[in-house]
Every structure is written in structure tokens, then in C-alpha cells.
Amino acid sequence: MTSPLLKVTDLHVNFISRWPNEPNIDVLRGVCFELYRGERVALVGESGAGKSLLATSIIQLFDSSARIRQGQVTFEGQQLTQLKPKQLRQIRGRRIGMVFQDPMTNLNPSLTLEQQLLECILSHRSISRAEARLVALHKLRQVHIPAPEARLQQYPHQLSAGQRQRATIAMALALEPALIIADEPTSALDVTMQAEVMSLLTHLCHSNGVALLLITHDLSLVAHASDRCLIMYAGQIVEQGPTSVLINDAQHPYTQGLIKALPQMSSPGQTLFQIPGQMPVAQELGNHCAFATRCEFAHDRCWQQTPTMPTGNGHRASCHLLTAAQAGDE
Ligand SMILES: Nc1ncnc2c1ncn2[C@@H]1O[C@H](COP(=O)(O)OP(=O)(O)OP(=O)(O)O)[C@@H](O)[C@H]1O
Numbered sequence: 001m002t003s004p005l006l007k008v009t010d011l012h013v014n015f016i017s018r019w020p021n022e023p024n025i026d027v028l029r030g031v032c033f034e035l036y037r038g039e040r041v042a043l044v045g046e047s048g049a050g051k052s053l054l055a056t057s058i059i060q061l062f063d064s065s066a067r068i069r070q071g072q073v074t075f076e077g078q079q080l081t082q083l084k085p086k087q088l089r090q091i092r093g094r095r096i097g098m099v100f101q102d103p104m105t106n107l108n109p110s111l112t113l114e115q116q117l118l119e120c121i122l123s124h125r126s127i128s129r130a131e132a133r134l135v136a137l138h139k140l141r142q143v144h145i146p147a148p149e150a151r152l153q154q155y156p157h158q159l160s161a162g163q164r165q166r167a168t169i170a171m172a173l174a175l176e177p178a179l180i181i182a183d184e185p186t187s188a189l190d191v192t193m194q195a196e197v198m199s200l201l202t203h204l205c206h207s208n209g210v211a212l213l214l215i216t217h218d219l220s221l222v223a224h225a226s227d228r229c230l231i232m233y234a235g236q237i238v239e240q241g242p243t244s245v246l247i248n249d250a251q252h253p254y255t256q257g258l259i260k261a262l263p264q265m266s267s268p269g270q271t272l273f274q275i276p277g278q279m280p281v282a283q284e285l286g287n288h289c290a291f292a293t294r295c296e297f298a299h300d301r302c303w304q305q306t307p308t309m310p311t312g313n314g315h316r317a318s319c320h321l322l323t324a325a326q327a328g329d330e
């Protein structure tokens with residue numbers, strides 16, 4: 001079997017407390033997953049689950065108070081957790097592209113699109129400026145930016161929000177990375193633009209052979225946009241599998257709740273379902289299932305022991321109900 005492009009193993013990340021006597025509690029708690037070349041993987045979970053922290057921990061572009069306490073991140077065979085800042089910058093700039101929620105995080109407001117795109121292309125390819133300009137135009141066409149020749153001379157503020165995010169995607173693709181990490185890439189856009197930009201991003205990654213880690217809190221956005229899905233809850237991956245299998249046959253009560261809450265699952269006039277309660281923060285977590293406080297099926301064992309994710313490559317979830325069901329089957 002081919003080796004994964006990205007492998008995250010038992011990743012624990014915490015924030016150094018501002019108070020000397022306060023313990024540093026893990027916010028990411030043993031995250032494990034693999035991502036293969038050209039694969040589109042969605043990372044889904046509600047606000048505060050740790051999605052952005054996971055994305056930024058992979059490339060160590062996180063808050064200065066964050067620390068990887070334990071675990072490994074292997075990308076293209078290299079241990080990212082052991083690289084020097086300069087080596088990491090090179091990987092971030094060349095092999096892993098980022099697309100953030102706010103396009104202005106990626107774009108420099110004081111440079112024209114031409115200056116930014118050319119700088120980006122020439123930083124990793126030995127071609128002339130004229131050739132780089134052709135590549136830049138090609139990338140802008142790929143993301144459906146109208147009149148790309150004229151756009152090249154413009155500054156980011158002269159583009160619409162949707163065009164700015166498409167320019168960001170063009171820039172990320174221009175690096176010819178092996179992986180793009182996109183954190184809520186469409187949530188700052190209006191609803192009509194969201195679907196278009198999402199489809200462009202996933203389609204272009206697919207056609208350019210670039211792997212995608214797509215972060216969102218909206219499961220409905222990724223249903224058709226990803227090959228595989230990771231469901232995150234309170235700093236852990238609680239379910240993973242091929243997206244269509246996971247959506248049609250969710251195993252974890254949390255994923256089942258997310259699916260039940262999708263607008264398309266309710267009839268017109270019906271109130272939308274909401275998972276009751278709130279996700280606990282890291283300080284509130286104990287040695288039990290983090291979802292037990294909201295789970296209608298929670299039983300004694302769920303309050304006594306943290307469930308673990310079964311090993312393997314297929315569809316799987318970390319839930320005591322499933323282990324109990326499997327034990328019953330045997
Ligand atoms: N600098 C920080 N110091 C302390 N805690 C932090 C810091 N940044 C994030 N956290 C905590 O880490 C947890 C995960 O945050 P993260 O931003 O990864 O969530 P998220 O899943 O991306 O949420 P959202 O969907 O709202 O973007 C949250 O509980 C948050 O409060």
C-alpha cells in the first residue's frame with residue numbers, strides 16, 4: 001500500500017497557561033489520521049472542536065502559547081515536528097498551501113495581484129518573469145476570474161470578496177503544492193458564492209492532483225466535496241470514513257446528530273433539529289466520553305472510560321455503544 005502524504009499520530013496540543021499554578025490542558029487530545037496524495041478530506045466539527053488548531057499545528061503556524069506536547073506529524077516522509085523554522089517555512093511556502101476564511105490573511109493589500117502571484121511562482125520555479133506571468137494568467141482563468149489581464153494590475157481591495165477568495169485559491173495552486181489546507185474557505189462569502197467557490201476549490205485540487213484538507217463546521221458543504229470525512233469533537237476525531245458511507249451510515253451519536261441537524265433532513269415548516277447541550281471545553285473534560293453529556297444513549301461505561309478509535313483504514317468511530325454492539329455480535 002502507498003504511504004500517506006500526511007500522517008498525524010497521537011497529536012496532543014495545549015496552550016501554555018498564563019497563570020503559573022494553572023495546568024496546561026490538552027485541547028487536541030490524541031488526534032490520528034492519514035491523508036493520501038490527491039485525496040480530499042473534510043474535517044468537520046462544531047465551533048471550538050479544535051479544527052483550526054489542528055490545521056495550524058500541522059504546519060506549526062499557531063499562537064505562540066500553543067505547544068505540541070506529544071505526537072508526530074509526518075509529511076512527504078519528513079517529521080514536521082522536528083524541523084527547524086526555516087525548513088518549516090519552505091514546506092509551508094512550497095509543499096503545503098493554505099487558504100483561510102478571510103482572503104486578506106493570504107493576500108498582501110499593498111501589492112497588485114501580479115506582484116503577489118509572480119513572487120509566489122518565481123519563489124519555487126526557475127522560469128522567466130514572462131513565463132511566470134503566463135502561469136499567473138492561467139491560474140486566474142482556472143478560478144474563473146474575469147478579465148485576468150486587467151485583474152493582474154489590481155490590488156486585493158479592488159476585487160469582490162468572492163474574487164479575492166478565488167485569487168487566494170489561484171495563488172495556493174500556483175505554488176503547485178502537494179496539499180492545500182483550507183480552513184472555512186467560504187464562510188465569509190454569501191451563500192450563492194459559497195457553493196461556487198467550494199466547488200472550484202475541490203474541483204481544481206482534484207484536477208491538479210493536489211490533496212485537500214477542507215475544514216468546515218457545515219457537513220452539508222462537504223457532502224459532495226470530499227472523498228473522506230473526519231468528524232471532530234472536543235479535540236478528538238470521533239468518526240472517520242468515506243464521506244458517502246459516513247453520511248448514509250453514521251455510527252457515532254454525535255455524527256448522527258450532525259446529520260439529523262442538516263436542513264435538508266427536515267420537512268418544510270418543521271423546526272430544525274439541534275443537538276441538545278454544548279460541547280465541553282478542555283477544562284471540563286474528564287476520563288469519560290466527551291460526548292456523554294449530550295448523548296441520549298450514554299450508559300455507565302460512557303461515564304467511566306474514554307472510548308478509543310478502533311485501528312484500521314475503513315469507516316470507524318470511537319464509541320462504547322459500538323464496541324458493546326460488536327461484542328454482542330461475536
Ligand atoms: N490562543 C489560545 N489560547 C487558549 N485557548 C485557545 C487559543 N486558541 C484557541 N483556543 C481554544 O482551543 C479550542 C479549539 O479552537 P479552534 O480555533 O481550533 O476551534 P475551531 O474548531 O476551529 O472552531 P471554529 O469553528 O469556531 O473556527 C477552543 O476551545 C479555543 O477556545
Ligand SMILES: [Mg+2]
Binds near residue numbers: 051052183
Ligand atoms: Mg476554526
